Amino acid sequence: MVAAIRTQQLSKRFGATVALQPLDLEVAAGEVVGYLGPNGAGKTTTIRCLLGLARASGGRAELFGVDAQRRPAEAHRRVAYVPGEANLWPGLTGTEALHLLGRVQGQVDERYRDELVERFRFDPSKRVRAYSKGNRQKVLLIAALSSRADLLILDEPTTGLDPLMEQEFREAVADARRRGQAVFLSSHILSEVEALSDRVAIIRAGELVEIGTLAEMRHLSALSVDATFDDVPPDLRRVPGVTAVEVTGNHVRCQVVGSVEPLLGVLAASGVHQLLSREPSLEELFIAHYGDGGPAGAGDGDGHGDGAGAS
Amino acid sequence: MRGTATVVAGRTARRALRSGVVWGLLFGGLAANEALSYTHNFPTLESRTELARTIGTNAGLAAVTGVGHRLDTIEGFVAWRVFGLLVIVGAIWGLLTATRLLRGEEDAGRWELLLAGRTTRRTATGQALVGLGAGFAALWAVTSIALVVAGTRSSVGFTLGASWFYATALVAGAAIFLAVGAVTSQLGTNRRHANGLGAAVLAGSLVVRAVADSADGLGWLRWLSPLGWVENLRPLTGSAPWALVPIAVLVGACVVATLALAERRDVGAGALARPQVPTSGTRLLDSPLGLVVRLERWVLVAWAVGLGALAAVFGVVARTAGTADIGNGSLNETVTRLGGQAGGSAAWLGYEFLYIAPLVAFAAAGQIAAMRHEEAGGHLDNLLARPVSRTQWAAGRLGFGVVLVAATGLACALGGWLGTIGGSNAIPLGRMLQAGANTAAPAVAVLGIGALLYGLVPRIATPVLYAVILWSFVVEVVGSSLTTNRWVLDSSLLSHLTPVPAAPLRWSAVAWLVGLGLLAAAAGVAALARRDVAGE
Ligand SMILES: Nc1ncnc2c1ncn2[C@@H]1O[C@H](COP(=O)(O)OP(=O)(O)OP(=O)(O)O)[C@@H](O)[C@H]1O
Numbered sequence: 001m002v003a004a005i006r007t008q009q010l011s012k013r014f015g016a017t018v019a020l021q022p023l024d025l026e027v028a029a030g031e032v033v034g035y036l037g038p039n040g041a042g043k044t045t046t047i048r049c050l051l052g053l054a055r056a057s058g059g060r061a062e063l064f065g066v067d068a069q070r071r072p073a074e075a076h077r078r079v080a081y082v083p084g085e086a087n088l089w090p091g092l093t094g095t096e097a098l099h100l101l102g103r104v105q106g107q108v109d110e111r112y113r114d115e116l117v118e119r120f121r122f123d124p125s126k127r128v129r130a131y132s133k134g135n136r137q138k139v140l141l142i143a144a145l146s147s148r149a150d151l152l153i154l155d156e157p158t159t160g161l162d163p164l165m166e167q168e169f170r171e172a173v174a175d176a177r178r179r180g181q182a183v184f185l186s187s188h189i190l191s192e193v194e195a196l197s198d199r200v201a202i203i204r205a206g207e208l209v210e211i212g213t214l215a216e217m218r219h220l221s222a223l224s225v226d227a228t229f230d231d232v233p234p235d236l237r238r239v240p241g242v243t244a245v246e247v248t249g250n251h252v253r254c255q256v257v258g259s260v261e262p263l264l265g266v267l268a269a270s271g272v273h274q275l276l277s278r279e280p281s282l283e284e285l286f287i288a289h290y291g292d293g294g295p296a297g298a299g300d301g302d303g304h305g306d307g308a309g310a311s
Numbered sequence: 312m313r314g315t316a317t318v319v320a321g322r323t324a325r326r327a328l329r330s331g332v333v334w335g336l337l338f339g340g341l342a343a344n345e346a347l348s349y350t351h352n353f354p355t356l357e358s359r360t361e362l363a364r365t366i367g368t369n370a371g372l373a374a375v376t377g378v379g380h381r382l383d384t385i386e387g388f389v390a391w392r393v394f395g396l397l398v399i400v401g402a403i404w405g406l407l408t409a410t411r412l413l414r415g416e417e418d419a420g421r422w423e424l425l426l427a428g429r430t431t432r433r434t435a436t437g438q439a440l441v442g443l444g445a446g447f448a449a450l451w452a453v454t455s456i457a458l459v460v461a462g463t464r465s466s467v468g469f470t471l472g473a474s475w476f477y478a479t480a481l482v483a484g485a486a487i488f489l490a491v492g493a494v495t496s497q498l499g500t501n502r503r504h505a506n507g508l509g510a511a512v513l514a515g516s517l518v519v520r521a522v523a524d525s526a527d528g529l530g531w532l533r534w535l536s537p538l539g540w541v542e543n544l545r546p547l548t549g550s551a552p553w554a555l556v557p558i559a560v561l562v563g564a565c566v567v568a569t570l571a572l573a574e575r576r577d578v579g580a581g582a583l584a585r586p587q588v589p590t591s592g593t594r595l596l597d598s599p600l601g602l603v604v605r606l607e608r609w610v611l612v613a614w615a616v617g618l619g620a621l622a623a624v625f626g627v628v629a630r631t632a633g634t635a636d637i638g639n640g641s642l643n644e645t646v647t648r649l650g651g652q653a654g655g656s657a658a659w660l661g662y663e664f665l666y667i668a669p670l671v672a673f674a675a676a677g678q679i680a681a682m683r684h685e686e687a688g689g690h691l692d693n694l695l696a697r698p699v700s701r702t703q704w705a706a707g708r709l710g711f712g713v714v715l716v717a718a719t720g721l722a723c724a725l726g727g728w729l730g731t732i733g734g735s736n737a738i739p740l741g742r743m744l745q746a747g748a749n750t751a752a753p754a755v756a757v758l759g760i761g762a763l764l765y766g767l768v769p770r771i772a773t774p775v776l777y778a779v780i781l782w783s784f785v786v787e788v789v790g791s792s793l794t795t796n797r798w799v800l801d802s803s804l805l806s807h808l809t810p811v812p813a814a815p816l817r818w819s820a821v822a823w824l825v826g827l828g829l830l831a832a833a834a835g836v837a838a839l840a841r842r843d844v845a846g847e
């Protein structure tokens with residue numbers, strides 16, 4: 001079966017800035033892929049190139065086998081998109097905007113649209129300029145979901161939604177997945193991606209650093225270790241494979257990538273009296289990936305500093 | 312970021328200053344040009360008395376341009392010739408500048424950040440008013456300098472004080488409507504609404520002033536109209552500085568009201584909040600083209616009706632002036648230079664339509680600005696992420712632009728024709744339709760050039776396009792008296808046209824302009840398909 005999304009060496013530069021390094025990515029029909037990365041990593045850039053809104057500097061992007069850079073209108077036939085910022089024509093009402101977007105899309109399940117309007121508790125009678133940010137976002141979500149398109153491309157679609165609506169959104173995506181629609185979901189909300197995705201891709205500074213199922217990533221990537229010591233804990237930051245070290249008094253939490261042997265060696269030699277290990281949450285994976293060596297902005301999730309100061 | 316204490320004042324002042332200087336050059340230049348060319352246009356005493364006799368007794372003309380005084384002197388002529396028109400242009404400039412910098416900025420969400428900080432709405436508005444004041448000062452200063460310099464020439468010989476007071480009177484309309492625009496920016500629910508309220512005030516003042524000037528014994532009505540106060544200043548011919556008092560009081564009151572209202576209303580809302588129970592109408596909203604019609608139809612109606620009405624007024628002026636056979640040296644000279652026939656209503660109308668052509672071009676440029684606005688605001692993404700090609704969208708937008716231009720040209724033709732009906736030398740409808748086509752053709756070229764600029768350099772397309780129109784207009788009206796360089800003269804989009812109806816339409820020029828427009832538009836659409844769709 002033809003892939004929903006397929007890129008080959010897709011790249012994008014803005015002048016001297018490389019926003020996206022050559023990217024090879026494939027999303028199968030019916031698959032839900034989460035797309036994670038810190039601010040400025042290149043998620044939106046990837047999506048805009050995928051849709052042909054931005055011209056790629058190199059490589060190809062195909063949606064269901066149609067070249068999205070050369071023939072965007074055709075490539076969009078089976079695709080619905082929700083941008084991160086809901087910029088709609090302020091003079092239209094919610095009803096009018098939904099009608100227009102449905103007509104331009106070319107396909108809309110009206111029953112489902114009405115159901116979504118109910119479920120999102122959306123009042124479509126006001127003008128767009130009078131809606132709050134979250135309500136504007138609902139217009140685009142409802143328009144995209146009700147198209148029942150074979151591929152949903154969502155760029156941080158839940159910014160501005162309250163927790164109840166976020167829940168409705170998750171159910172709608174789960175429903176789309178059951179119906180065999182593919183979803184490409186860029187997000188900062190890790191629990192959302194964890195709950196919905198078959199596979200996760202992580203991008204940093206324009207480069208795809210990790211892609212796989214959560215199980216694979218957990219297995220291959222890192223193990224979360226909690227250790228309590230009798231005395232002042234040793235410095236684990238230099239131990240090979242160890243990242244994201246957090247020290248609180250006599251307690252240390254860290255991630256281990258690859259072999260645990262070096263860490264066990266150090267622990268055994270320094271009077272550890274309690275040891276706990278578990279698979280990392282997506283959040284911890286995410287932090288582990290950004291925590292070290294990334295350029296600007298990469299320090300955001302880094303836990304090193306605080307713990308050391310507190311002890 | 313700089314401290315927020317003066318950031319609004321700085322932003323507003325920068326933009327207002329730029330605009331004030333440009334318009335000051337235009338105001339000062341046009342008024343100074345009249346003064347400097349007076350002795351050339353009216354060399355003899357007879358020509359001056361004749362002019363005073365005919366114009367001075369023409370009520371229809373006075374309704375449009377204001378009453379002239381001592382028209383047989385250079386002071387009287389210069390004070391009358393461009394004064395009425397420039398005061399109105401100044402008023403429009405003031406209104407649009409105030410709503411743009413006070414309300415447009417706010418609607419675009421640029422104030423929200425500041426107001427979330429320590430700056431209150433009142434201080435932000437106060438600062439924006441200071442910025443607008445700076446812009447007005449620039450307009451005033453540049454206009455004054457131009458007139459004082461022209462006034463010292465021996466052929467003109469105005470005293471310094473007289474020149475300066477004339478400049479002051481010229482920009483008084485701008486001051487009033489900057490202040491009115493500041494108030495309506497607080498009252499309206501968005502910038503467009505604010506503009507509408509201000510335009511209503513302007514139209515009201517204009518009508519009252521026109522009635523006061525057109526009939527004997529109604530002169531007292533002038534005291535009821537802010538534009539009448541400006542006329543009562545009587546620069547050069549009977550300076551009445553005390554007429555500045557009501558103007559100053561009105562401006563002061565508007566400033567106080569603006570600050571008081573700013574404090575009371577919400578960001579992004581108006582003090583006159585309209586009841587928000589819109590009715591949804593989805594009739595047109597089935598395609599990108601339908602959307603353009605839905606978004607821009609009232610813009611089309613406004614341009615067609617507005618310019619059609621202006622053409623009708625011009626028609627009335629041309630009929631009265633043409634019937635009374637009022638000669639005007641510079642008018643006839645311009646008309647003959649451009650290949651038209653001097654004398655009669657046709658010459659007047661041919662001359663006046665030279666001013667309509669750039670206005671139709673502005674209407675066209677507005678459509679290019681709307682395209683860029685739709686893209687920069689992110690609205691366009693919602694279409695282009697769906698099965699809509701850029702070419703399809705752009706073709707719909709530009710096609711609508713052509714319809715707008717054609718409708719406006721037709722309205723001008725009909726307006727001018729209706730205005731001249733009943734005169735002794737009426738102009739045939741066919742000839743007026745040609746005049747309409749003559750104003751529409753350069754606007755089609757502007758649409759095409761605009762599309763090309765938009766495809767290549769979207770961020771600066773709109774200002775460059777307005778500059779092209781302004782350049783074309785200036786070269787057309789004053790160019791040949793400054794230079795004979797063919798390249799300069801040919802660079803004006805307007806210079807290839809004849810002054811229809813004073814001359815037959817030059818079909819070859821129309822074909823050139825339309826062909827240029829189509830070619831440029833095609834290139835522009837191709838360029839658009841090859842670039843990023845980009846926000847601000
Ligand atoms: N139009 C542009 N011109 C120049 N640089 C740009 C442009 N758009 C994006 N960039 C740069 O490209 C990089 C990737 O930006 P992008 O918007 O794709 O990030 P993102 O992952 O979507 O971030 P966020 O999580 O904040 O939405 C950033 O460094 C950004 O500054």
Ligand SMILES: [Mg+2]
Nearest residue numbers: 043044045084
């Ligand atoms: Mg983004």
